[in-house]
Amino acid sequence: MRTDARLALIERTGKQGLGTAYQTAFRRVLAEGGDDCIVTMDADFSHDPAAVPALIAAAADHDLVVGSRYTTGGAISNWHPGRRLLSVGGNHYARLITRTPIRDLTSGFSCMRTDFLARVPFGEVRARGYAWWIALRTLFHRRGARIAEVPITFVERRLGRSKMSSNIVYEGLIEPWRISRRRSDGSPRG
């Protein structure tokens, strides 16, 4: 049997949500040390592995790099108009309420410097779906992160089902308001 020491697996019991998956992974990477940055991406090829080096390169002088569908040069392939409208509208809504100047607040394709991430209270973010990204990026912005958006082409997943659900949409409507009421350190206002 061939093994690869550079590949590690965290096994969790049942679907616990995107947010806690990333929290668990971030804690482990920060605890182990030795990495300058963390890249996050989907497993279904909706994020092009060929675009990863550009994200890492941009993290040399940015604390947060977002692989962006909505910055100049970004694109989406294979989305029907309704799905596109939901994403564009959701991003506009979240940007307006949280005042976080990132065009693609919900992209799962990103690169974060570990030295900056270690100072962000990501463990306090309760969102489980795409709103996790809105909350995390708002925390980065409020802490003065240097942020860049690198254009990507997002390709709708070819296999499996989309994770979009009514619960995720509801969370996306509520979470920006909750975030906007929190202090810059992530704690609730008294």
Added chain:
Amino acid sequence: MRAMKARIVIPTFDERETIGSLIVALRRWLPPDTGLLIVDDGPPTERVSWCATSCGPTRAWR
């Protein structure tokens, strides 16, 4: 300037069909010392099939 050392974090649930080829593709594009960390919420019965041939000794970490 020293190159940035990255860890790639990939959450999975029902992407068993694609995760293997994604790992291969990432290896093509990234420096050999780049670490990959998969966080899997899927059913354990399906997990072993893709992990058995590629996961290192840290597999049992939780």
